[in-house]
Amino acid sequence: VREIHRSRGVDIRERTGLHRLIGEDGRVTGAELADGSVIPVDIVIVGIGVAANDALAHDAGLETANGIIVDSHGRTSDPAIFAMGDCAVLPWQGMRIRLESVQNAVDQAEAVAAILAGSSEPYDPRPWFWSDQYDVKLQIAGFGLGHDETLVRPGQREGSVSVWYFRQGKFIAVDAINDAKAYVTGKKLLESGTTPDRAKLADPDTDLKSLLA
Ligand SMILES: Cc1cc2nc3c(=O)[nH]c(=O)nc-3n(C[C@H](O)[C@H](O)[C@H](O)COP(=O)(O)OP(=O)(O)OC[C@H]3O[C@@H](n4cnc5c(N)ncnc54)[C@H](O)[C@@H]3O)c2cc1C
Incomplete structure (x- = not known):
């Protein structure tokens, strides 16, 4: 890249x-x-937005921790107040995370809207992300937080590659760079909770589809 x-x-x-x-x-x-x-240097662009500005919520008495803490229904520590999107710290797979992506902002908003309208279905995010930079298309399925192992798989064409993340032996995320097949396969594996065979995955001659069988 x-x-x-x-x-x-x-x-x-x-x-x-x-x-x-x-x-x-x-x-x-x-x-x-x-x-x-x-x-x-001619011009400086400052990119420092890593810490969530939760002062307003905190001052209003809501529980915060680098964002507004919510439960799986988007409910804050005040049961009459809900939060969603970048500002919300939500429970996910035993962790508390913020998911800063358009997809999460839309999905969580829809889930919370349904809850406000009477649904009791908890929000279970399926994180995915994308970014386009010049001719690099980055697609990410899953969330690599806490990974302890990575595997790099060269793609079929020049400039394509994917990085596969594992935590305690379990497949948790894939970064696909100009490699839509790797992204789609990784997404399907995550949806079915499958951890692919490492040796097959690392072999660029393996047809990714065969990992789904
Ligand atoms: C440079 C950049 C690139 C990004 N690229 C990608 C990408 O490629 N893919 C991707 O999925 N995501 C990307 N994101 C992240 C994505 O933009 C956010 O995850 C998404 O916009 C979050 O939506 P949101 O509605 O939670 O918050 P926001 O879109 O931030 O909306 C919050 C709104 O609340 C308003 N607001 C704040 N405080 C107050 C207040 N006190 N009173 C009234 N209004 C208030 C703000 O002005 C803002 O309009 C990018 C973000 C940035 C900054």
Whole structure:
């Protein structure tokens, strides 16, 4: 992925951080990184939205923990108040998670709307994510949180690859890069709760469909 971005003039720097921005006459001219290198800069975009701003909910007396804590019905610690989408911390497979994706915002909203209208069906998210960057299509099925093992499988065509995540031996997520087959197969395996055979999965000659049998 890094190579594809580089060919488009995007240079992704990993394992470093921003030490300081350098500028003169009120304009930024450079960025000094933690490793001492300096990159000339015209414009800076700050992407720091990792911590949820739950101050309003917290001040209103709702239970919060990097988001508004809800139960499987989207109900907050005040039974008359519901929360859903990016701001909600929901129970999932014994964990408490926030799912920051359009799909979850839509699905959870629909589930909570049904609950408000009388349903008692809990919200059981099936996380999936996507992102398109240049000619890289990233599709993710599942949620790799807490994984302790990964397996990389080369795709059928140039630039396609998938990364498969496992936790305590159980298959939990796949990142598919320009590899729709890997995404669809991973999604189906997750839906049926199946962990594929590692040796077969790692072999690029294995037809992914055979893993579903
Ligand atoms: C740069 C970027 C790229 C992303 N790319 C993807 C992607 O490729 N795929 C994907 O699935 N997801 C992506 N996401 C995530 C996705 O946008 C969010 O998960 C989704 O929008 C969450 O929907 P939401 O309704 O929960 O919250 P939001 O869409 O954030 O809506 C919350 C709304 O509440 C309003 N609001 C906040 N406080 C108050 C207040 N006090 N009073 C009144 N209104 C208030 C806000 O202005 C906002 O309009 C991306 C997000 C970002 C920032």
